[in-house]
Amino acid sequence: QVQLVESGGGSVQAGGSLRLSCVASGGTFSGLDFAWFRQAPGKEREFVAADRGKIGDTYYSDSVKDRFIIARDNAKNTIYLQMNGLKPEDTANYYCAADPWIGSWFAERIEYDYWGQGTQVTVSS
Numbered sequence: 504q505v506q507l508v509e510s511g512g513g514s515v516q517a518g519g520s521l522r523l524s525c526v527a528s529g530g531t532f533s534g535l536d537f538a539w540f541r542q543a544p545g546k547e548r549e550f551v552a553a554d555r556g557k558i559g560d561t562y563y564s565d566s567v568k569d570r571f572i573i574a575r576d577n578a579k580n581t582i583y584l585q586m587n588g589l590k591p592e593d594t595a596n597y598y599c600a601a602d603p604w605i606g607s608w609f610a611e612r613i614e615y616d617y618w619g620q621g622t623q624v625t626v627s628s
Contacts (some may be wrong), residue, residue, distance in 0.1 A: 512622030525599030
């Protein structure tokens with residue numbers, strides 16, 4: 504059973520940056536694919552970014568592309584989300600997700616077996 508623990512959320516002004524971290528335990532980190540999703544109040548959980556480490560591919564939603572970067576550190580069992588140029592519409596609870604294999608449906612929540620509890624990001628204008 505894989506456990507995921509996110510950290511790094513907080514409050515920031517528009518244009519600022521935050522780096523989220525997700526530490527994974529209970530599984531073989533290098534054998535996992537990861538993603539970040541987010542959920543704003545009253546909205547559905549949406550895909551943000553994915554890292555298919557085994558094939559070396561990353562993916563981003565159009566709303567965060569060129570501002571956010573997903574990266575992994577296999578030595579630290581940690582997946583990161585570097586968020587730059589933050590906007591008020593980025594305000595949400597951010598969740599880390601993992602699965603031994605995510606195929607082409609990497610943006611679909613159902614693809615992921617393991618989820619963290621989330622970390623809140625608030626961006627003020």
